[in-house]
């Protein structure tokens with residue numbers, strides 16, 4: 390199991406990024422919110438891009454924005470492995486996925502807890518990642534929705550059925566207990582569980 394650490398709930402981002410950089414965490418999960426697709430808003434790109442000063446980890450970028458086409462070129466500039474946006478956006482999904490790939494970055498689609506898994510089917514051939522949300526997007530520190538375990542299973546079945554080689558990521562409320570419901574995922578995102586501790590590495594180990 391790979392672990393992607395979210396610093397959305399961090400009170401001291403430079404400090405927490407430096408501490409995460411000393412662990413063997415696989416990715417930094419970068420939550421981007423525009424105040425439209427979700428109520429909250431994260432800092433603008435001109436500030437966010439400075440995270441490169443504190444981390445050398447590859448980024449797993451999660452765009453919770455209504456206009457991915459505007460944000461993809463910005464986040465493609467960073468040390469980015471994946472860019473993921475939401476299937477619920479009112480945009481040309483294929484165009485957004487192709488834009489990500491034009492930068493040779495892996496492309497993902499995120500899916501909210503109430504969106505049917507079957508809506509992913511038309512896009513499967515273009516996907517490197519599926520990000521299953523196990524909370525409503527918009528804030529860190531929420532509780533894991535237990536139904537997500539079945540949704541992970543459903544995504545795994547789809548990938549097998551269509552012979553698609555994409556990774557499954559799960560995001561929201563993942564800790565040492567709820568990770569037991571994530572066995573069908575390849576990557577787990579964890580935020581407050583890691584960041585609220587004084588021993589990041591120990592928490593990361595419990596997720597693997």
Ligand code: DX5
Nearest residue numbers: 526527528529530562580581
């Ligand atoms: C929720 C974000 C998550 C969140 C994860 O909108 O996409 O990445 O920050 O944090 P925890 O682990 O605290 O739920």
Ligand code: ZN
Nearest residue numbers: 418420451560
């Ligand atoms: Zn996220």
